[in-house]
Amino acid sequence: MAALLGSLLLFASGTLRAVTVEYDLTIAQQAMDFTGHTVEAMTVNGQLPGPTLRFTEGDHAVIRVHNRMDVETSIHWHGLLLPNAMDGVPHVTYPPIASGETFTYEFDLRQSGTYWYHSHTMLQEQRGLYGSIVIAPKEAGEFDGLRDHVVVLSDWTDEDANSVLHTLKRGSEWYAIQKGSGQSILGAARLGMLGAYFSRELQRMPPMDLSDVYYDRFLLNGAPQQSLVAQPGEKIRLRVIAGSASTFFYLQFAGAPMRVIAADGQMVRPFKEERMLIGVAETYDVIVTVPPEGSYEFRASAHDGSGHASLWIGEGTRHAAPDIPFPNLYVNMGGLKLKQVLALTPGGSMGMPTKAVREGKFDQPGMNGMDGMSSMDGMMMPMETTTTISTPLMEHSGHDMSGMDDSMMPMDTSMATDDNPVTTKSSWLGLLAEDVSSQAPLAGGGMSAERPGPPYDKLRALQSTTFDASKPVREIRLTLDGDMERYVWFLNNKPLSESDDIEIKRGEVVRFIMINRSMMHHPMHLHGHFFRVLNAQGEYSPLKHTVDVVPMTTTVIEFAAEEFGDWFFHCHLLYHMMSGMARVVHYQDFTLDPAT
Numbered sequence: 001m002a003a004l005l006g007s008l009l010l011f012a013s014g015t016l017r018a019v020t021v022e023y024d025l026t027i028a029q030q031a032m033d034f035t036g037h038t039v040e041a042m043t044v045n046g047q048l049p050g051p052t053l054r055f056t057e058g059d060h061a062v063i064r065v066h067n068r069m070d071v072e073t074s075i076h077w078h079g080l081l082l083p084n085a086m087d088g089v090p091h092v093t094y095p096p097i098a099s100g101e102t103f104t105y106e107f108d109l110r111q112s113g114t115y116w117y118h119s120h121t122m123l124q125e126q127r128g129l130y131g132s133i134v135i136a137p138k139e140a141g142e143f144d145g146l147r148d149h150v151v152v153l154s155d156w157t158d159e160d161a162n163s164v165l166h167t168l169k170r171g172s173e174w175y176a177i178q179k180g181s182g183q184s185i186l187g188a189a190r191l192g193m194l195g196a197y198f199s200r201e202l203q204r205m206p207p208m209d210l211s212d213v214y215y216d217r218f219l220l221n222g223a224p225q226q227s228l229v230a231q232p233g234e235k236i237r238l239r240v241i242a243g244s245a246s247t248f249f250y251l252q253f254a255g256a257p258m259r260v261i262a263a264d265g266q267m268v269r270p271f272k273e274e275r276m277l278i279g280v281a282e283t284y285d286v287i288v289t290v291p292p293e294g295s296y297e298f299r300a301s302a303h304d305g306s307g308h309a310s311l312w313i314g315e316g317t318r319h320a321a322p323d324i325p326f327p328n329l330y331v332n333m334g335g336l337k338l339k340q341v342l343a344l345t346p347g348g349s350m351g352m353p354t355k356a357v358r359e360g361k362f363d364q365p366g367m368n369g370m371d372g373m374s375s376m377d378g379m380m381m382p383m384e385t386t387t388t389i390s391t392p393l394m395e396h397s398g399h400d401m402s403g404m405d406d407s408m409m410p411m412d413t414s415m416a417t418d419d420n421p422v423t424t425k426s427s428w429l430g431l432l433a434e435d436v437s438s439q440a441p442l443a444g445g446g447m448s449a450e451r452p453g454p455p456y457d458k459l460r461a462l463q464s465t466t467f468d469a470s471k472p473v474r475e476i477r478l479t480l481d482g483d484m485e486r487y488v489w490f491l492n493n494k495p496l497s498e499s500d501d502i503e504i505k506r507g508e509v510v511r512f513i514m515i516n517r518s519m520m521h522h523p524m525h526l527h528g529h530f531f532r533v534l535n536a537q538g539e540y541s542p543l544k545h546t547v548d549v550v551p552m553t554t555t556v557i558e559f560a561a562e563e564f565g566d567w568f569f570h571c572h573l574l575y576h577m578m579s580g581m582a583r584v585v586h587y588q589d590f591t592l593d594p595a596t
């Protein structure tokens with residue numbers, strides 16, 4: 001009895017200590033100018049990105065989201081552990097916030113670190129609905145005395161995002177669907193409407209034109225260039241958030257290598273990095289030390305080389321970060337175009353046929369596949385050179401590769417005179433080009449040292465992250481595929497609309513084996529959980545909420561199924577998510593609120 005009383009008192013005092021922190025976020029359509037043209041953006045409290053929400057671990061958050069737009073909206077808290085009904089995915093965890101309505105989120109903060117929030121409705125994230133979350137730990141750690149500065153990276157196009165997707169799916173009935181349903185595509189999916197939509201698309205959608213879309217600007221806290229006053233010798237903790245819709249960035253500080261201390265909000269054993277790749281929806285905390293004199297550039301370069309955004313730290317003479325070698329590409333595959341090569345999946349499966357996948361042949365983390373590429377012998381393969389081409393900011397024109405040395409052609413030099421450079425006019429093409437060119441079997445040399453992949457093998461958790469060995473393990477194998485001709489993206493060869501939920505049980509350890517048979521990076525995000533990314537650190541494998549599954553590789557993640565609910569699991573490339581690359585992870589016996 002005494003023990004019981006003791007625990008009750010402890011509980012009571014814990015409750016008393018909890019501080020309630022309240023925010024009001026007003027979402028509105030607002031004219032903004034990033035390019036010299038005024039277009040309508042979507043803002044939070046009149047800002048793009050939205051305000052930084054600051055809390056301390058253990059706080060009770062009350063966040064009222066007011067929708068002043070003429071369309072429905074939603075806000076999802078990316079990376080936060082919270083009750084399912086507070087997760088903010090329309091038609092999955094709650095009804096959308098209708099025009100003129102307010103939704104009040106309320107939850108306890110069970111974690112600390114750098115996170116972010118964004119709309120989960122249609123393509124609104126591309127239009128500006130995102131912002132940062134900083135949660136201080138209950139007890140200050142080694143780095144908490146440092147000054148911190150939030151860095152939200154994003155990509156901007158003046159083009160309406162629906163028209164971007166329309167272009168990607170040219171010939172589709174996207175607008176009809178949108179008008180007809182008046183709901184998000186997720187909602188449509190829940191209603192089973194998308195099956196018909198996609199089957200129509202699969203029959204009649206003509207091939208996309210890769211060169212129609214590009215980003216006008218890359219933004220750092222809402223502008224291409226920012227500066228930060230700092231003292232020589234000062235150490236600053238940058239909380240870097242990739243809030244972009246579809247852009248990965250290379251991060252580099254001109255002053256000295258960065259010290260990486262956290263990934264996806266979780267502290268890791270610190271390590272130094274000269275240049276690092278951040279995937280869409282990931283966060284990294286890095287410490288930079290301001291050199292004795294001058295202003296030093298912290299640069300975020302778009303993965304495809306089409307531009308960058310900068311934070312100039314310190315005052316005086318400017319010292320720029322180096323340009324990153326352009327992802328050069330040479331494609332002439334015996335009449336095949338790049339998009340046709342990419343369209344080889346899932347049919348060709350790039351050397352990873354479904355039968356072999358089912359037999360578990362590709363279950364180990366790391367590089368895979370490409371056996372099937374032998375049928376393409378004699379064709380020119382894309383490749384990456386290490387030539388640095390200095391491109392002016394936002395220069396989208398193609399680059400001339402006529403000076404390319406024949407000896408650099410890895411597979412078929414007989415075609416070297418038939419120069420047919422692919423221009424990198426579009427971000428999409430650039431991303432694709434990068435994906436193709438960075439593949440070891442294709443490029444002959446893998447990702448170059450100057451264009452590294454994600455730094456996952458260096459991420460080491462501070463404590464062991466293994467689970468109780470007595471728990472049952474559920475293993476789920478997922479192939480990541482795409483059909484570029486139709487611009488449909490799949491998990492296990494099915495888009496969201498044609499698939500069942502992924503069912504799991506409370507108390508299990510769930511292991512996802514993700515086998516990427518496509519030529520694109522897919523930053524996969526699981527709502528409401530942290531998962532271990534199995535890597536070189538073994539027992540100390542890091543905990544993340546988003547992981548880039550690199551082209552032609554297998555990534556294995558594990559999580560404890562302890563967060564009851566229906567949780568969205570999807571590729572965080574916005575247009576992939578909207579084109580089918582998503583699932584609902586459903587806990588057995590969980591029932592949705594009927595209003596949802």
Ligand SMILES: [Cu+2]
Pocket residue numbers: 489520521522523571572573576577581
């Ligand atoms: Cu994807």
